[in-house]
Amino acid sequence: MTTLLEPEHCEHVTDPLDDISQQTGDSPYQVFSDWINMAVASFSGDEDAYQKPLDRYRADGRDEETVRKFATLHANALGGLVLAMEETQEDVLGGVYEHYGLTSEHFAQYFTPGALSRTMAHMELPDADSLREATPEDPLVIGDISGCGSGRLIVDSARRLRDIAPETPAVYLGYDKDPLCAKMAVLNFVLNDMTGYVLLGDALKLDARRVWFISTSQLVRGDHPVRELDSRERDRVLSRFFGVPLADDLDDDTDAGAAQEETDTKPEPEVDPEPTPEEPTPAPNLDVALDPNETSQAGFDEFA
Numbered sequence: 001m002t003t004l005l006e007p008e009h010c011e012h013v014t015d016p017l018d019d020i021s022q023q024t025g026d027s028p029y030q031v032f033s034d035w036i037n038m039a040v041a042s043f044s045g046d047e048d049a050y051q052k053p054l055d056r057y058r059a060d061g062r063d064e065e066t067v068r069k070f071a072t073l074h075a076n077a078l079g080g081l082v083l084a085m086e087e088t089q090e091d092v093l094g095g096v097y098e099h100y101g102l103t104s105e106h107f108a109q110y111f112t113p114g115a116l117s118r119t120m121a122h123m124e125l126p127d128a129d130s131l132r133e134a135t136p137e138d139p140l141v142i143g144d145i146s147g148c149g150s151g152r153l154i155v156d157s158a159r160r161l162r163d164i165a166p167e168t169p170a171v172y173l174g175y176d177k178d179p180l181c182a183k184m185a186v187l188n189f190v191l192n193d194m195t196g197y198v199l200l201g202d203a204l205k206l207d208a209r210r211v212w213f214i215s216t217s218q219l220v221r222g223d224h225p226v227r228e229l230d231s232r233e234r235d236r237v238l239s240r241f242f243g244v245p246l247a248d249d250l251d252d253d254t255d256a257g258a259a260q261e262e263t264d265t266k267p268e269p270e271v272d273p274e275p276t277p278e279e280p281t282p283a284p285n286l287d288v289a290l291d292p293n294e295t296s297q298a299g300f301d302e303f304a
């Protein structure tokens with residue numbers, strides 16, 4: 001089952017992407033993947049990742065003007081996405097992915113339809129007492145952690161929380177083993193002003209090959225809203241939210257340390273065709289302290 005978006009909303013995004021596909025001969029899957037990668041790269045300030053598709057266009061013999069034109073079409077699709085999201089208050093991004101899924105076997109996932117997702121958000125938020133108990137130091141944690149897809153369920157929960165208790169400090173978690181899905185969730189977090197983490201990896205094994213921290217409050221400090229965590233930070237996220245023991249803790253216990261060594265031998269990923277990224281350079285300041293006067297900046301001081 002798919003979220004059936006009105007064609008006029010989908011088209012804000014698909015028209016520029018289809019244009020690229022027609023002019024380059026790239027498949028819709030390739031163009032969509034490029035677009036998602038470039039959008040995440042823009043929000044995280046990763047110039048190399050942003051240039052990758054453009055370098056491919058150049059390598060195919062296109063001149064700079066044509067490459068610039070394709071870059072503009074990618075940007076237009078992002079602008080179209082924001083517009084369509086504002087008009088519909090729906091997960092247009094997931095809808096566009098599903099739209100292409102109708103014609104390509106590469107788009108392997110289908111997401112909870114919008115109406116159902118909103119109903120679940122209504123049903124699943126905790127009671128008023130729990131909401132009141134949340135503090136910036138101990139925020140409400142809302143996640144879709146067994147495969148978040150485009151992050152639709154989490155976005156609808158965030159919207160619902162803002163409707164009923166906008167002051168509640170909350171942190172959002174997404175987890176998916178499909179890189180394209182994890183990155184769509186990252187974009188949805190940014191575009192819906194949600195603070196939290198998206199983990200890329202197999203949730204059943206609690207591995208996290210990549211983790212992004214998302215908070216638009218980082219913009220205030222002049223940083224990008226998305227930051228990829230290094231391996232130590234990834235471990236801390238797994239420890240804090242999923243109870244995975246930190247290596248330091250295991251060092252204190254020889255048996256447990258030996259067990260960890262065994263499970264650290266990761267099998268080849270089934271789905272993710274991406275190379276393991278180079279370790280990102282740690283940022284000097286990781287703290288995201290919640291400003292109680294600014295509820296849209298819900299976050300917490302994870303790395304203090």
Ligand SMILES: C[S@@+](CC[C@H](N)C(=O)[O-])C[C@H]1O[C@@H](n2cnc3c(N)ncnc32)[C@H](O)[C@@H]1O
Nearest residue numbers: 110111112147148149176177178181202203204
């Ligand atoms: C049917 S979709 C549902 C997405 C979302 N929860 C929703 O309701 O819209 C299932 C998602 O789970 C992801 N997935 C499946 N097995 C997984 C695993 N072991 N670890 C992480 N993600 C997984 C898939 O990549 C896919 O995005």
